[in-house]
Amino acid sequence: MSTRKKKPLAIPPDAVKVWRGYRASTISQPDFFTRLGTVFIPATVEMQILAGLDTYIPTVPAGLAGKPDTVPDETAILFWDSQQTYTDCFKVLACRTYTLTHAACYTPQSGAQFPVLFNGTLTAEQPVYLIDKSEDWMHGKVTHVIGGRPAKVAPADWIASVAKALTAFQSSGIKGGVACVGNDYVVYWVLGDKGTAATLVKLCDWNKVVNPKNTTLKKGLWDVWPGMTVTSGDSYNMQFKRRWE
Amino acid sequence: MSARRKPAPHPVAPNTVRVWRGFMLAGTDYSQFAQILGSVFVPACALLQPNAGLTAYVPSMVSQKNKPAAVPDQTALMWWATTTAHDEATKTVAVRAYQDLHGAVYDTKVSRSDVPVPLGTPIAVNQPYYFFDNPADWMLGTVRHLVGAPKSPSNFLTALQTWASAYKAKPPKGVDGALLLAGNGYVAFWEHWTKKPGASPIDDLAKTVTPFLFATAENIPPGGGLWADWPGWDLTQHTCMNVQLDRPVERQALSLSKKAGGLRARRSTSKKK
DSSP states (O other), X not given: OOOOOOOOOOOOTTOEEEEEEOBOTTSOHHHHHHHIIIIIHHXXXXXXXXGTEEEEEEEOXXXXXXXXXXXXXXXXXXXXXXXXHHHHHTTBHHHHHHHHHTTTTBOTTOEEEOOEEOOSOOOTTOOXXXXXXXXXXXGSOEEEEEEEXXXXXXXXXXXXXXXXXXXXXXXXXXXXEEEEEOSSEEEEEEESOSSHHHHHHTTOSSEEEEOOEEEOOSSOTTSXXXXXXXXXXXXXXXXXXXXXX | XXXXXXXXXXXXXXXXXXXXXXOBOTTOOHHHHHHHIIIIIHHHHHHHSGGGTEEEEEEEEOOOTTOOTTSOSEEEEEEESSTTHHHXXXXXXXXXXXXXXXXXXXXXXXXXXXXXXXXXSSOOTTOOEESOOSOBOTTSSEEXXXXXXXXXXXXHHHHHHHHHHHHHHSOOTTEEEEEEEEETTEEEEEEEESSSOOOOTHHHHHHTEEEEEEEEOEEEOOSSOTTSBOOOOOTTTOOBXXXXXXXXXXXXXXXXXXHHHHHHHHHHHHHHO
């Protein structure tokens, strides 16, 4: 067997799915946490690495004190080898299975999209990326902001204010940035923060800033294992060996 | 894809099976139901669970033509290595993920699986029964399956009891397993032949019902692994399958066989020396 290290893949900055999930009322909050820890988060890693998943950073704002219902209950960024890799993922059973497991737990309002390169303006629910350069988010220092729109600020003004902040962030020296704004919330991930998270929370009413914890799964798909214990505010930067490593 | 090796027998006790009756989620179109089952659910069962103890899997689709709502839309037999293996399997992420699929396709209030008990008197509704105590490997050999609605519902359970007792007393030669379930408004019966099927009283039972499925299961392997480019099965074409699982027992046998082969080769080499 060759011991030569494979050439690292340059993960494209736009090959990231930006997930904002809202818990369905049919599943209780404790059950939601259990499902995340025992199935969703481990299965995302174990079932999708071989399909081309490169980075997975889930966060669970659900249940945080004061969080408005209009702010997602779960967020995640998932980097793939490429956008096409993600599209091709549905040709394999593991990805189809993983996707269908979500059906009963999230409202139809939930969704994930690829970002577009930020050009100074924002559209509600369209993710953007700020730095057009490949980076390895799994092995970097990530900061994540989840925030709600102040009641006194109109949605259009809210979106404009976030856009103005992101414009400044692009030249702040950060290594990478991904954001998505809705009429009532903002989610922002930054790699190598230079104070941008602190700037963004000033625009928000309710907010939470987290540093995803590097986490390695202890067991595989078929090992006896109860799963992770997930609770409000948890955030993980899942550590795993990519298929090209 | 490499040629499949011959499966090693793995007989299991008759009470290790879960007898599933699935009813579509309200508002689901049948073609959509069959599509999701064929592209995700059935392949996922076949590929996620053998490593956790599933030893045989016989999923079937029931014809929708004039089918009363009381008759299930799908049936399945899921055989496990031991009586506790099914529950133990939920300790794995793979099986938990598979189980989480149910709510997306089935009406979970009426869909159910049960473990059979020895055939007794009287036959109780919604309780599966097994006819023979011996272990059997349902993945190998041939399975025949009948799902139908009784033509004479009023005395059907009595007639079914008589038929079942006669079957058990004088089983067809070559049958080593049989399962019966009387539901509310339907009957389901499976018989397992060690080789090719012959004459059987199942044909007599079929005459007393309006059949919605009466088939010999197609022994068919999955078209790919979990991460292979494979769309799954078209269940409007493959309506009754005996999925040929890649069981750990087979892999162990292959590994031992390779080791033995290697040993033989080395011995042969050393003799030459």
